[in-house]
Amino acid sequence: MATYQPTPEDRFTFGLWTIANPGRDPFGDAVRNSLTPVEIVHLLAEAGAYGVNFHDADLVPIDATLAEQAQIVKEFKQALNTTGLVVPMATTNLFHAPIFRDGAFTSNDPRVRAYALQKTMRSMDLGADLGAKVYVFWGGREGTDTDSGKSALDAGKWFREALNFLCEYSIDQGYSYKFALEAKPNEPRGDLYLPTTGAMLGFIETLDHPEMVGVNPEFAHEMMAGLNFMHAVAQAWDAGKLFHIDLNDQNIGRFDQDFRFGSHNVKQAFFVVKFLEDVGYNGSRHFDAHAYRTADLDDIKAFARGCMRTYLILKEKAQQFQQDQEIQSLLTQIKADDGSMHQYFGAYSREKATALKAQSFDRDGIAAKGQPYERLDQLVIELLLGARE
Amino acid sequence: MATYQPTPEDRFTFGLWTIANPGRDPFGDAVRNSLTPVEIVHLLAEAGAYGVNFHDADLVPIDATLAEQAQIVKEFKQALNTTGLVVPMATTNLFHAPIFRDGAFTSNDPRVRAYALQKTMRSMDLGADLGAKVYVFWGGREGTDTDSGKSALDAGKWFREALNFLCEYSIDQGYSYKFALEAKPNEPRGDLYLPTTGAMLGFIETLDHPEMVGVNPEFAHEMMAGLNFMHAVAQAWDAGKLFHIDLNDQNIGRFDQDFRFGSHNVKQAFFVVKFLEDVGYNGSRHFDAHAYRTADLDDIKAFARGCMRTYLILKEKAQQFQQDQEIQSLLTQIKADDGSMHQYFGAYSREKATALKAQSFDRDGIAAKGQPYERLDQLVIELLLGARE
């Protein structure tokens, strides 16, 4: 039996905030002390992670002095150095401080919009200093509780202007960041703008530097809206925009649960892992999750290890899927193509269109042919359950 | 009191299928005979509609001979002529016939993909013959019940190839169509590809002729996923892609209900109407809904009139919103801008970035300022309820 022991080659990363999560929620206080960033780096290294990511405020308190910041960063770099962990991604906390109560880049208050820009530039400086190559934007409060008082068009314009400005800033500073936009449908606002990975992909094309900007799809966020996460990841990949990914778990139609990866929607998690491995995605597998509020420190460690172990188990199953002769035989049957229709595909020509319009199809005959999806899917379920060979 | 009597200037349209709906559902048979296309044209004209749209199969049965088709089209044109109704939009039925049981453009069977192309070209010919300028694509079965047997990447590629081919066909035939892609998250498949208007906007940018292709957002389809429909419409408008719109109603997280416009989510319907009127959208207001299965013919007429009446009532309220001094005064307060931050917005410059990074912000002072959204929203609710003089 495999050990499912992660290595840096697996590119597993965690946010500082995921391990530091103190178990506070809308109905209750914090239940545990947060580890310090340095402690978290060591915990993650011990668990086998490749990297650690952060919001500015996870590492440096919002009211730290420059001297305090320097000291914090110095100690953090030492911990990275000691452990070998890297910082592939950084991001800005634009939602926690009360100043962001009506949003950051889309706040109706121009002072807040300007402050959000400032905070992001400073945070980009910090991330670059620590080697981050991907910069994530999650607009935690970019939305509305009522549409009575904010213009969706203005909000879109403001968000675009901010991203255009920050792209230029990145270029100007020589940071070579790729930006990754992260969508979420709601919470903590009633509705967030650009609520899905798809919406972000559409939005990117309206920017000045679309080539710098991709997406950071999050499993839980797409699930909140009941969408198929693998489909969203596939669309991003197809568009060349899968710059980062947030793996966790979530039940549909609920508050943001950020469950341990693979702990709720087993089958969906499998298809996501299978997709990433099949296409050769080589970016971070970032776990944006946290332990249950009932967890103590041992349980937090089990949570972190569990995210990675389940990924590795599912990755092994994705390989078994490719090697399983019965599965592959059904897939061959499903994808049968005798080539007779190839003449009609590919680039348009008038001749092709004319010929196709004249082609006779045995509609009933074709319709009568089913596809063995029940057979195949049952094999997949049994593969997942470890009940094949 | 206003009469809320629709006129052609209101650009209200209905699909043939909406009035013809026989009340069949997964748990029961048809409960009423469908009116003929000619009867529907007359019914809609009498009710005050501007136009009528159709799927190929709504007008011409899938197995009609060319002679039968010619006769049907002739009678339909006569009815349009008599009543003055126009056909602004046409579309293809790629979901009803059993041949499409695994999708059309994304079927694993190449014969089905070829047939879908053929059927769409023929349907485009029919639509063009009747004057349609917008061609809608709703891929009713383009998705999966299990992801075990279909590749999301292949499906995306096939759908793209089909649209590229059909764009060329439209150009080649001189049809001057605009294509409008309609998203839906699920049903009748477990998950449909490109499930939201946002996903469609992202997808369009991967096509050969993105300038020809926009979206047809549908109220009910976005609501099925619990998304804010007005936000989706605003994103499409912002991108210059709002080529058509489907108005109806729906409760979140349910089967496709296609309720009478404005009959369930009153407030959300108001914000949609307000948006369309505020920005000056001048396309069709297409009602893609149907009467309850309990409806008889009189009730179907009431349904059609009700869609339009409610739109007009909400349009009047959108005007009242603009004229209401208390509302406008709150909006002025909400959007207050003393100009002091303007120096930091707009195009990037290094000087601007440097100055902004050095700017001091009174974070607590700014945070302390609330926004009167409860006051404003309560006024909006009272406006909606007719309780503001």
Place this chain on the structure above:
Amino acid sequence: MATYQPTPEDRFTFGLWTIANPGRDPFGDAVRNSLTPVEIVHLLAEAGAYGVNFHDADLVPIDATLAEQAQIVKEFKQALNTTGLVVPMATTNLFHAPIFRDGAFTSNDPRVRAYALQKTMRSMDLGADLGAKVYVFWGGREGTDTDSGKSALDAGKWFREALNFLCEYSIDQGYSYKFALEAKPNEPRGDLYLPTTGAMLGFIETLDHPEMVGVNPEFAHEMMAGLNFMHAVAQAWDAGKLFHIDLNDQNIGRFDQDFRFGSHNVKQAFFVVKFLEDVGYNGSRHFDAHAYRTADLDDIKAFARGCMRTYLILKEKAQQFQQDQEIQSLLTQIKADDGSMHQYFGAYSREKATALKAQSFDRDGIAAKGQPYERLDQLVIELLLGARE
């Protein structure tokens, strides 16, 4: 135009926690200072409320000394006295303190279960001292994030034992409380036990004193699961178990929003008000909502007034519904009953069954008769929009 000014006869109540809500959420800190209980009483009195309800910890901090508690209660009573407000309901906070991280009555830790009993008895004493007649149980953390580690049967047994014990305590102390159980489907746990009002009604029948125990249905909680709140209220009323009601608003399939009553689901709110007024419900109309996180003090006041104003507007519309001749005429048509079937209804007899089995029905003829629900519903929408005469 009516003034919609609430009076004590309207029996509008608010929880201390609703006005005191500091705007803390999972992604951000408190944004405003909470008013004191005394300040809240005065605010509510000024706004026209009838009463104020509380959790033990809303009034008396969990670590207050007895002397401190006495002083707090004294001042609170003075405020009630001054303003005329009453305390119709009290409840226990069994979710905020970290000790409840795995539930209270259903915690796996017997010490927590014992402490929850103690805390509830003390809180019942406090409520009785202030005149409360209804005692609400909302088990904020009575549920699971994973079903791996807690037995649903044990949890049900423990909850039942606790309620049985507390019923006896109430009787023994002569408190004459009625208990009202409040259901919620999820949040802050992944799944809460007894997730709907219906589940609570089923559970009550397994208690030792079902006659003492009813329900406190909450609009937002049923909406979270996408259920029809009026139907749940009707079932409770039908069973004689509508002991209290929590009015607020919520979008389906989201985190607990606790929006201002009537601010989101206008039509559903109308049917709830109509139901309560039609049946003559004479208990509290309790608003368990809070102002948006963007709200300042003026906005909190507007929020409180808005809940009551919207109720009164909808109540007026419920009266108009009864008086609207066109609506009533359609209802008469809908409910037509020529009495010919009465012979088959009511108590069973063998003769009746035999006769009914032999009765001939014109199945097609009956099926052909539709119901004018589109006509009626459109009138209701126009009534709601203030567009009828």
Place this chain on the structure above:
Amino acid sequence: MATYQPTPEDRFTFGLWTIANPGRDPFGDAVRNSLTPVEIVHLLAEAGAYGVNFHDADLVPIDATLAEQAQIVKEFKQALNTTGLVVPMATTNLFHAPIFRDGAFTSNDPRVRAYALQKTMRSMDLGADLGAKVYVFWGGREGTDTDSGKSALDAGKWFREALNFLCEYSIDQGYSYKFALEAKPNEPRGDLYLPTTGAMLGFIETLDHPEMVGVNPEFAHEMMAGLNFMHAVAQAWDAGKLFHIDLNDQNIGRFDQDFRFGSHNVKQAFFVVKFLEDVGYNGSRHFDAHAYRTADLDDIKAFARGCMRTYLILKEKAQQFQQDQEIQSLLTQIKADDGSMHQYFGAYSREKATALKAQSFDRDGIAAKGQPYERLDQLVIELLLGARE
């Protein structure tokens, strides 16, 4: 490796309608011919099922003559005899025929209500003739699309009267039926009355013969509302009301999918199987599902076998859970109870209450103790994935 071959002792049953499903849905026609009842009996027997259930109309067409019915029943009994299959459950189709377009027992039309009674009595006769002991009530159209035109109180009263009548009919005929009520939140109506298993449990207590009436919880129906199905089953079991169960699968917040059991929500299916096996439920495991619309006959067989195989695999895992020392050790830790609190539990006494009120609790100390739910849940996931030795 186990063979997972079902035997009659497993008590697996299917409805005639599940195998006969022709693949019709709201957007498309039937795609395959239905097998006859006799063919279905043989198919199920070959697959290893124990029994077959039916709606009246599944077996006997609604317009069959008595002679036709006699012939159909005779052939069906022969098939049962030949194969050894039994009929543990029967039910009435009160939703398919157009006469039920506004409901059956809750229709506003008294003729429909009377006809529904008649149809049910006749169907009960048929079921009894074939040996059914459980009689299921699923009110497919007992609900509303708008609440404008039907009284929820009247509907409840009518449904209760019908059930009271039919209980007496069963007694009078000596049928010894147990009634099992099946809830569903919506579809094909906008909202169905008594939408959850919990609501049914509450309703049962308002009947004349509550002892005869229990529930038939369905996995998919509870999932549609996003509820935890195992919790609902546990409540029913706790109340002594688990008279039948419908196993299938479903994604949350969607149309009624009736997926193959265990094919979507793997973890939730496990907890359901574990519950049924742990408590010793000895009723039918009824699969109320159907094959994908893409399925041909071979795939329908694979679907039927797959439901049973997955159940058996999960049953094996439930046994492994009980035998896994690491899992059991964590459970022992989780449920630790030193007995010190036992003095406060059980029946109320004034002394007990007094002592408990005086008991001192180390609130912070107790709160500091976490529970190893992440550790345990990860083991459960690995058990499910076949990754534990």
